[in-house]
Amino acid sequence: MAKKSRTKTREAHAPGEVGPRQPCPCGSGKRYKACHGAEGGAAVYVARPFEGLPSECDIVALRELVPAATAPLTVEGTDRPVTLCTLLPMAAPAMYRDSGQVWLGLQVQHNFGDPSRDLAAALQLALAADEPGVIGLTDPPGEGPRLQDLVADDALTITVHDGFDFWVADVENKDDVAAALEQANAAANPTARLTQVEAAYWTNVGTKEHLRWVMPEPEDQLLDALARLHAAGDDVIVDGARLVGMFRAHGLLAPVWDLPVGTGPEPLEDPAAEFKARLDTALASDEPLTADERSARSGLANRQVTIR
Incomplete structure (x- = not known):
C-alpha cells in the first residue's frame, strides 16, 4: 500500500494576503494565525497608520x-x-x-x-x-x-x-x-536629522555609521527607482558609502546606507539633496527595468527587514 504523503496541503491565499504561517505584519513576532489572524486575536491591523499626516x-x-x-x-x-x-x-x-x-x-x-x-x-x-x-x-x-x-x-x-x-x-x-x-x-546612539531632505537620519552606533531615510513612495515604485540607481552606480551618497538594505515600517520603506566611520551628518547634506534629485528622476521613469536593474531590484528586495 502506498505511503501517505507527509506533505501537508498548504492553504492558498491571494497575492498580497498574509499567509497563516507567515509573520504577522503588526511586528509582534508571532505567526499571523496566532496574532491578527486568530479568532479572538487583535481586532485591527492598519498597515500604514500615519498616512495623511504631513510628517x-x-x-x-x-x-x-x-x-x-x-x-x-x-x-x-x-x-x-x-x-x-x-x-x-x-x-x-x-x-x-x-x-x-x-x-x-x-x-x-x-x-x-x-x-x-x-x-x-x-x-x-x-x-x-x-x-x-x-x-x-x-x-x-x-x-x-x-x-x-x-x-x-x-x-x-x-x-x-x-x-x-x-x-x-x-x-x-x-x-x-x-x-x-x-x-x-x-543607550542612546548619537543621531542627527538632515536638514535638506525629509526624514533622513544619520546615526553612529559605535563601530559603524548609518544613514537611515524613511521615504513616502509606494514600495514597488520606490524599489524600481532604487534599482535603476543601484544598477547605474548612482545610489552612493558619499565616497565609501553603500546601500545595504532597508527597513519596512508602518507601510513605508527606509533605505539604509553604511557610511565610513568618521563621516558625521554635515557632509551628508548636499549629497543627500543631490541623491534625492536623482531618485525623483528615477521615480518619474516609466521605462521597463533592464536585466541589470531587475537583478538589482531582486537583491534590494531580499535585503528588507520588517520592523512593524
Missing part, C-alpha cells in the same frame, strides 16, 4: 529608528502644551507633567493594531487628567478618533537630542531620577 515619514522614524527626539504637537480644541516624544520614562504612552505640559510617547510596549488610534487614546486621557502622572493604555482603544483627527495639519518641527535630559527639563529635584537618566542616555 508621516518623520513620525515613523521617531517611532522606530531615532532614540531621543521631541516635537511640539498642535492639538485642536486645547491650549495645553503637547509634546510628541520618541520615548518617555518607563516607555509610558503619555504623561501629564507638573508643569502642565502633556507628553505623548511614540515608543511604547503595547500594540493594539493601529498606533495612530492608540496615540489618540493616550493623548485624550492625558488631556483629561486632573493630576500629574503617568498615563497608561492597557486596553484596546476601540473605535475612538485617530491622531489624524486630533492634531492640526502642520508639519512637525523636530528636535533631535543627544540623550534624554529633556525628561527632567521641567523637574526641580533631578537627583531622584539621575540613575535612570544616566542609564537611558548611555
Whole structure:
C-alpha cells in the first residue's frame, strides 16, 4: 500500500494576503494565525497608520529608528502644551507633567493594531487628567478618533537630542531620577536629522555609521527607482558609502546606507539633496527595468527587514 504523503496541503491565499504561517505584519513576532489572524486575536491591523499626516515619514522614524527626539504637537480644541516624544520614562504612552505640559510617547510596549488610534487614546486621557502622572493604555482603544483627527495639519518641527535630559527639563529635584537618566542616555546612539531632505537620519552606533531615510513612495515604485540607481552606480551618497538594505515600517520603506566611520551628518547634506534629485528622476521613469536593474531590484528586495 502506498505511503501517505507527509506533505501537508498548504492553504492558498491571494497575492498580497498574509499567509497563516507567515509573520504577522503588526511586528509582534508571532505567526499571523496566532496574532491578527486568530479568532479572538487583535481586532485591527492598519498597515500604514500615519498616512495623511504631513510628517508621516518623520513620525515613523521617531517611532522606530531615532532614540531621543521631541516635537511640539498642535492639538485642536486645547491650549495645553503637547509634546510628541520618541520615548518617555518607563516607555509610558503619555504623561501629564507638573508643569502642565502633556507628553505623548511614540515608543511604547503595547500594540493594539493601529498606533495612530492608540496615540489618540493616550493623548485624550492625558488631556483629561486632573493630576500629574503617568498615563497608561492597557486596553484596546476601540473605535475612538485617530491622531489624524486630533492634531492640526502642520508639519512637525523636530528636535533631535543627544540623550534624554529633556525628561527632567521641567523637574526641580533631578537627583531622584539621575540613575535612570544616566542609564537611558548611555543607550542612546548619537543621531542627527538632515536638514535638506525629509526624514533622513544619520546615526553612529559605535563601530559603524548609518544613514537611515524613511521615504513616502509606494514600495514597488520606490524599489524600481532604487534599482535603476543601484544598477547605474548612482545610489552612493558619499565616497565609501553603500546601500545595504532597508527597513519596512508602518507601510513605508527606509533605505539604509553604511557610511565610513568618521563621516558625521554635515557632509551628508548636499549629497543627500543631490541623491534625492536623482531618485525623483528615477521615480518619474516609466521605462521597463533592464536585466541589470531587475537583478538589482531582486537583491534590494531580499535585503528588507520588517520592523512593524
